[in-house]
Each structure stands twice: as C-alpha cells, then as structure tokens.
Amino acid sequence: MNKKIIIRTLEKIALYMELKGENPFKVSAFRKAAQALELDQRSLDEIDDVTKLKGIGKGTGDVIIDLMENGKSSVLEELQEEVPKGLVPLMKLQGMGGKKIAKLYKELGIDSAESLKQACLDHQIQKLPGFGPKSEDKILKELMEFDSKPGRHPIWKTEEAVEFINGVLSEIKEVSEYSVAGSYRRTKETSKDLDFIVATAQPAVVKEQLLAALPIQETIASGDTKVSVTVEFQDPIDIDFRLVAPEEFVTALHHFTGSKDHNVKMRQLAKSQNKKISEYGVEQEDGTVATFASETDFYAHFGLPFIPPTVREDGRELDLLDDIPQLVELVDIQGDMHMHTTWSDGAHSLTEMIDACRAHNYNYMVITDHSEYLKVANGLTPERLLKQNAEIRELNKKYDDIEVLSGTEMDILPDGSLDFDDSVLEQLDFVIASIHSSFQQPQEQIMARLLTAMKNPHVDMIAHPTGRIVGQRGGYDPDMEQLLDWAKEYGKIVELNASPYRLDLAVEHLEMAQEKGVPVAINTDAHAIEQLDVMAIGVRHAQKAWLKKDNVVNTWPLEKLKEYLKK
C-alpha cells in the first residue's frame, strides 16, 4: 500500500466528517494523523507501529491498518454512503463550511451544487434558521461564478500585483511600515490570495486612500482592521489588508506570514512558556503584552533563532533549527551559470551581461546561448559557437574581478541525439543539456533522451529538468527518481532554474536531489540583465527544500567548481 494513498484517505475521511458537521477536533485529528505520516521520512514498511507516531492513535491507526490489509477503508466507505458526493465541491464556496452544508442537506435535502442553486431560486434557504436573505444571495452569486474563478495564482502573475500595491502603500503618508505577508512572502510558487500588513496610527484614513487607489472589483469584508477585496489585475485576485498599530507590526507580520501550521507550533511553544501569541503581541504570564522591533527579536523572545519565512511551512522548521544556518542564502551565490545574449535570443550583448554580473559582485559567470536546433531562438551553429567562444576568451582577459566562462545550452533533440559533436563540446568550459521540444513524447522516450545527455562526458548540467511552467504546463514528466539516480551515477549537476515562470526543479524534487547527494546549481536563465535579479527568488525557492549551501555548486569558489567540472 502506497503511503500517499493512506495520507489522501485520512484527509478524505476528515473532509467527509466535516461535511457531516462532526466535532471539529475530531476532524482535525484525522488531518493531524495524515500530516504525521507525511512528515515522517520513512516508508510504510520501515514504520513497524504507526500508533507510536505522535498524532496517530487507536482510531486513525485502525484506519491505516484497514487500508494496508484490505486496500480500502470501511470508515471512509460508510461515510461516503452517508454523505452525498455532490456536497464535496460545495466546501469551496466562500463562507460555506461543513456545519452549514450539513444543515442544508439535513433540512432541505440539498446534495449537489445543482439542488443548492434551485433551493436559492425557490428562496428556500432564507427560511432556514441561521440563514437569511443575504446568505441566499451570496450563495447564489458564488455558485454562478463557481467555474470562472481562478484557483491559485502563480508567482509570476502575483509579482506584478505585489509591486503595484507596494507602490500604492509607499505613497500613503499615514502608513509607517508595510509588507506583503502570507504565502507570497514564504515564496510559495502559487498563492490563493495576497496579504499585506500595514502599520498606521490612522487606520480609517489609510483604509479610505487604499480603497480609492485600487481597481476594486468587489469588497468581501471591510472592518476596522481587516479589509478584503477582489482586485482586477491580469486576473482578479483576492487581497487582504490588515491595518495595525505601529507597535503591533512585527507580531502581525509574523502571524499573517504563517503558515498556519507554523503558527500553531509557535503558539503551542508559547503556551508551554505560559505566554500567549496573537497578532497584537505576546501576552506574558502577568497579563502584560510584549511587542517587538523585528522578527528576530520575536523569535529570540522564545529562545529561537530567526526562522526565515521560506521554511515556515509544515512545523518541521522548529525541529530543524540546527539546519537553518546551513541554508543557502543569496549572499552565498558566487556566480550565475545559465544566461543568454544577443548571440541567440537574449536582449543584451556579451559585455552588457558581463557588466551586469559584475554589478552583482559575482566571481564568475557562464555564457550559455542556445544551440543550432532552436531556430526560433536564433541558436548558434558550431561555427558561431566557436567564434563566440574565442570572443569570450578574449573578453575575459579584460576583467580581473570576474571570470567569464564559455558555455552552451545545448538541445537534446527529439530523436535523442545531442545538438553538438564532442569535438565542439570539448572546447567549452561548461555544457548545459536541455529539452525544448517534443514534450508530449512518452516517458520512456523522454528518459532515453535524458540518458544520452547523462552519458556524454562533456555535459555538466541538465537545465530546467521537467520543462514545467508554474501554473500553466506540467512539462515533459520525467521519472525524477531515475533522473536523479543517473545524475548521481554520471556526476551531473541538476538545475534549479530561478525564473518565476519555471522554478524547475520543484521543491519536492530538490529535496530528493539533496537526499541522493546530487549537486544543484541555482541559475537565472536570464535573457536580459534585469532577469539576473530572479536569483533571489531561486535562492528562496531552494530554502523551501532546505537546500544547504554546500550542495549548491554556484556557492563554491571558482577553483572548487573547476575541479569538480574536470571530473
């Protein structure tokens, strides 16, 4: 039995219990059990007694045993008989939870989105105790927009909204401090909505100016301290603003940065120290409330080091405090090993890219224009590549603050062959192999192509190994376990492409790479000098996978890197 299936089943049971209107603590017990399994690195076979895990007891343990022995869960089956399947999607409706849905089912026999809609039209909903005309209108409106509302927004779309709002907030003089919070601050690759913390002594004034400055489609909530709106950018996106007093800024920022799991852990820790955390401060045993000048001070108050937002996810971070100083940071990055120039499809010349990298204080950089096959990107023929190579060698002599290495981003062709001969490749300092075509091939064929690149002794790195675009396309679906095993066997580097469009490898695959001892390079794949800045996003994405700087090759000094590439 697959561990993932067990985790999903426990979560499903929790969901169905919620739809039944079950005791919320019982519901969360099943979610906690699922999480306990997920956080345990061991496979199912390696765990001899699941009930020994914290959070798994008799009830949830029996479900797991039932699943392992019979391949199904009788608990879930009974729930599914009791609770109509059509209720599940109703949980996605804004303002609807298990209790309300259970009531609708019990009182009116509503068992699907369709029957709910009809009940609204017949004005049956407002007759129910606890519901009213407003609820009925809201549900109907939500149901109409059901399919058109986008789910999660990829980071490359939200970036624009964040910059715009930062601009607005910086213009309001009553705002003393502000910051984006939530999953965006944690550098999740997608966000459901955006959260901003705004410190001000005059919340009413700020609220008014803020609402006036945004292209608001709809106001979801508008209280004294919390304003929720849907704003029209490329796509409509929900934004929460929290208006807090200046002294509360840090605790509010921490609270709304989350994650939820991180906050729960922090509050439990606080409680064990007889303190109480809320967004307004930390209440001490004597009833006084402490506030802080920085998040570093906030963590120090509990005897903790600063925990970066990127790792505030599943609660693991509080058990991995010793690993935090080893995490890769932007200041550790010594060079960028993947970028394009006007020789292929880049916007800036060789010297412009070099100067931009020098401005980033890099010690080295690699020019890696596209290869011949990629005609749309003006890929280099062997002749042009060798000419560029000579030019780079010549240019490199001019700089003593940076080493400019000569490389290529070579296509792995659909038939599995490589775009350049060994006689060409051997003249270069660094060879990237990557796939830009025939994504729809079956996995065996994709893997065969990758294997050719792996086996070529001149290839140093596989770029954007899955070809995905966050929130848009899945990529070519390689067998990642196999790919990483080969990378280990043949001594290849795998890329973390830092472009917010790609973030390829994804977090779970980066974790897998580190576990297997496969080195990672964080590169921008810049096609223009501004894009060199996405290194910061790449580094934060790497932190989410707990990548240590020693496992990131472009934190290494040039000599160490050269030594490694020789092998």
Place this chain on the structure above:
DNA sequence: GCCGTTTTCGGCCCGACTGTTTTCAGTCG
C-alpha cells in the same frame, strides 16, 4: 480522535468579520 510529571477527562491556537441574531455560531486565515 488524540493526548497527558499539573490532567485518563477536558482541553485541543487565536481573533476578526459576517449575518444572523438581541448574544452568538460559523467561517476564515
């Protein structure tokens, strides 16, 4: 349903907002 050197029973993170109420339940983050 899970957990426990303060507890085998009574907690389980905490607070804002809405829409329903006339003091509060449900939902959300």
